[in-house]
Amino acid sequence: MFPFIDENDVLYFSSNGFEDGKGGLDIYATKILGYEALEPGINLGYPINSEKDDFSLVFMPGKREGHFSSNRIGGKGDDDIYYFKELEPLVLDCAQIAQGVVRDRDTKALLPGAKVDLYNEEGEVIESVIADSYATFSFNVDCSNTYKVVGSKENYTEDSTNFRTNRENAVELTLGLNLPPSEFVSIRGLMMININPIYFDLDKSFIRADAAIELEKVARIMKKYPELKIELGSHTDSRAPDKYNWNLSDRRAKSSLAWLIERGVKASNISGKGYGETQLVNKCSNDVKCSEAQHQLNRRTEFVILNPEVIK
Incomplete structure (x- = not known):
């Protein structure tokens, strides 16, 4: 309703038929090309439009200022006439x-x-x-x-x-x-269960509370894929005698394995093995100076999937 075409062939009109309305009638603008108006019109927004009826916008000839009508709160009566001035050009490419x-x-x-x-x-x-x-x-x-x-x-x-x-x-x-984190991840060409690092106390192999949270994820995934076969590998860094590291990692692997079996994982679907420091993921072997963060990368427990075809 209340159409007005300015000297730039822009059609201004009022409507209450669009979802982006502020309430009652809102004033829109759209470009006229030939005999057609481009869709969609642009809601002029606040402060031109309010929660009440806003309509009948017109420009003064040759000026970028004019008047419109509104029954918004704060007026002198019902429908009031308001003055406006265009402070910047209207962009119709919405x-x-x-x-x-x-x-x-x-x-x-x-x-x-x-x-x-x-x-x-x-x-x-x-x-x-x-x-x-x-x-x-x-x-x-x-x-x-x-x-x-x-x-x-x-x-x-x-x-x-x-x-x-x-x-x-x-x-x-x-x-x-x-x-959401993927259930599985490819590391060094091997498909593994995607969990956060499992940590053990120094020289210990019992399952800590934070490690149990990650092992619970493993148990849940293995129950979801009952044919999945996993090799649980426990690894240490190089800072201790080789034999000591092998024994420590083997105890940790068996502790993790027993925890999972107690939670209902089929024993036939999972095996555990300690690798000590034999499968380092970086250069931090014996007598090589490395940071604590670099050594931490080698202290890991991995759940390698032996039959990845069952999850595809």
């Missing part, structure tokens, strides 16, 4: 920003480096970005369109969210992607 953060679903930790794909309504990838050091991403999107974003990262399962932009220009949409 665009919005879709932005968000990628996190680990379980720990809520940020996941910088995650890949985020933007899909259009036809299911086509129209843009891809890599989340920055703060795990944030953003896309410029059109108004009144349906999109989907899909986040992915190595050792994680994809997460996605669908959203639809409204008819209002320059809106910022906040999205969230929460990637």
